[in-house]
Amino acid sequence: MTITLKHLSVHGPGLLPAVVVFDGRRTLIRGPSDTGKSHIWKCIWFLLGGTATLEQFPESQGYDSLELAFLHGEHEYLVRKAMSGGAARVLVRLDDLWVPDGTPNPLEDVNQDLGELLVQLSGAAGKQVLRKRSEKGPITGDDLRHWALLSQPGMISEDATKGKGHGKDKHVSSFSLFLSGLDDSAVELYKTASEKDQAKGRLAAAEAELARLQGVIPADTDRASAVAALAQVDERLDMFATQLQARSSVLKELRQQIFAEGEALSTAMTQQASATSMRERFTLLDLKYSSDLARLGATDEGIQFFEALTETPCPLCGTSVEQHVDPGNLKPRAPIKYRDAIAAEAEKIRALRRGLQPSLAQEQTRLAAATADVQRLTTSLKALEEQEKAVLRSASLEFDSDPRELAESHTRLSSLIDAFDETVRLTAAIDHLKEATKQKQTALVRNIGQHGDDVGAIARQMLNDWGFTSIQSVYVDPKACDLVIDGRRRLSYGAGKRGLFLSAMTIALMQHALRSGHPHLGVVVLDSPLKAYAQKESPDKDREIPTATVNTSFYAWLSRFQGPGQIVVLENEPVDPVTARALDAIEFTDDYARGRQGFYPPRPMIAPPPGPSDGAEFDELA
The missing domain is CATH 1.10.287.620 (Helix Hairpins)
Known part of the structure; x- marks a missing residue:
């Protein structure tokens, strides 16, 4: 069972809340740049356990707390957190829809770490992943976010999908868990540097003790x-x-x-x-x-x-x-x-x-x-x-x-025999410790079976639906945690296709995991998957499909999406009005005169209504 985002809201004393309500299957939030779409992505990341502090800008002044509501079965969870950071407060109640008289059930505090709660709700509790070849650990909320929330820079990045830094190894392990349902609990660990140093210390001590015993044993005695x-x-x-x-x-x-x-x-x-x-x-x-x-x-x-x-x-x-x-x-x-x-x-x-x-x-x-x-x-x-x-x-x-002489001889001979036996034991221990100090490196090959091809088939059908009808083969490279499209690595394509292909893989991974009963958060949030492909000044030479075709096909596919899982798309590219109505899209207009200006409610003290002479200035207002 997975989670389903319900709404995101930001609050401040004396200010109208900024609220976005999510559809249970697919939500499109569309609007021009600087209307708060990427900020919504950052708020979701922050409220799902991210630690990076949210940046402040004029529209967010006075707001001090955020709330994210999501559903899990019959329960509704609320995550509340200060915009300045700190610990999150998690509350739970039975979903209002299950209350006969319509009165909301009371909220109760959840005495559990947010990351542990998300891991539990995603079905990954108790699963072990490799953090490095010498260390295992439980899957974390960071792994769930990494493979579910795609930022705008991450869409077009030329970096490996597993990321950079110390977390990349566990991201590979968590990807394999979502893909195949198998964790790394059976993988034998390499020895750590500390364990190797300890083995070296024990080896030196064993060799010194062996040399001492060999000096005690007479040369002409066996x-x-x-x-x-x-x-x-x-x-x-x-x-x-x-x-x-x-x-x-x-x-x-x-x-x-x-x-x-x-x-x-x-x-x-x-x-x-x-x-x-x-x-x-x-x-x-x-x-x-x-x-x-x-x-x-x-x-x-x-x-x-x-x-x-x-x-x-x-x-x-x-x-x-x-x-x-x-x-x-x-x-x-x-x-x-x-x-x-x-x-x-x-x-x-x-x-x-x-x-x-x-x-x-x-x-x-x-x-x-x-x-x-x-x-x-x-x-x-x-x-x-x-x-x-x-x-x-x-x-x-x-x-x-003389009994005393016999007793002394018995002690001496017993000690000598013990020395012979200890020499044999130390020799075997030294051989073992020598092996322990030089760990044999072996390749780690995870058994993903047919799962990579299944995810590739879902992604290929998705890309065909998005207008890339010429694509013939798509499969998952488990080592790179990425797609190979028509024999080419995803990162070998231009920025526009890299973003769309990564979006397809992320959604396909979620759908495959949920259909197969594998752990997964159950939500995918995409920040601007179409933007890079639609940029006219992009040097992408692989853009043989017209932008309009890709945009129309993508939005049409999204309007038909019925799961499994939930997709939230934050996008700049315009959408056909008919498709927008089918999607029930949330439109940010960047215009006081019509619709919703942006994520935060307008405030005259920040941005007064535009006059005839300064409209161009307010076109650039975030």
Whole structure:
């Protein structure tokens, strides 16, 4: 699906808009020079993503913004942009024709770059084109404009149709895309200069590393001998590993026994310490009982002695004993009670002492058993430790080589083998990098198949309709992106035919692309396709068809044009009134007295109505 231009308008505060409404199939805007026709072409180019600033002239003073409306399916897009430049604002709404009640749908901003939007609407989204042989990129709005909008200078230019400068390669690619429908996504890219420089850097590094490795490898050594020597070292190391594994198994068993004996010894020593502690406590308690019995015996003897004493007054004061002690203690029964209590206490202590003796004997027996276990386990543990030392000594005596030397030899030989392998890898990498630094140049031949002949057939029929009935063959040269007419390159013709032939190719390319479902903008805008051919002073020797015939035939063909696609023609040459009515042509008269003067509405401050004496001056007014 393509776009269809709807109208172009220029606006300014307090000024009438300058508006041109386009027909959906073909539009002719005709008028003399300096009435704004080329300016319309520049405005369309500018609003479709061109960046060149529009030139200002007296009629455009006060106007500051432009608007281009175009249709795409059921949607109407508006592109608004300041005449001074800057970013474009893109809006969209459903086409008014689809609104049942006639009320326009609201406009909504399109959050997409204008160029990307045009590429998408033209069906070229995702297509890849060559920008140069080392770079690909998406098709851009510039490619669409280049093959759809032909300026007046471009019509007669002797330059190649692909243009000049950095964009010419992608113009060739986009031409092929419109022609054949095939993009360049499958084309293999050349390496960029940066990639070649990187390859050269990697090549130098690889060569330096190869030289270093070759210096490390002894001259009288090859990889096979190094592998054999490493195998012998591995065999010796395996023997060491086997011996160590056997010793490890024995040591593991011994150490398990040592651990078990150590645990048992620790338990026995704990029991010994516990029994010793309990025996000491019981012994100390027995001594205490013995001491208590002795103390009670001494007290009983004291009471007996007290009973034997006679009462005597106090030798100091002469008073009786009743005055110095409790009289109750002097009663005859008191000493007897004391002695009975002492006897009962002594008997209790003797009973406790008799009960202590079995416990003391038991702890003594437990201590003796624990002491014997400690002695036995200590002896067993020492014997196991001596066995462990003997195993370790025997292991060191059985190894007839130094393990450290074998490990060093293994490392050295492994490194040597790695150096041999890395040398092989670097040699292959160097060969590859040498190829990468010298890119092989191959011709790029795009497969356009029958498409070039199809476009040539459309262009030939078109040129025949325009009056060039003698033309017998037309085909497309895909490398030049141009026509070959009757065996001659288009650029070999004079300026007038160059312009007309280029117009025919551009229209034919659009029609072929749209009929074949290939990407294309869907619009062709031609600025003055007939002017160069009609100039009498032109030195074109190939102008065998009269100008009037070509003009009449061209306009008649345009009036019958029904697509596919849309054509907008901006032209100076006069058109027959009947054909003009059939075309519904927009006429610029350059005359205040009749019709439309030009693109911009007349303003008295710029150009007052002409008087009788100055009409000639206003004939030259733009």
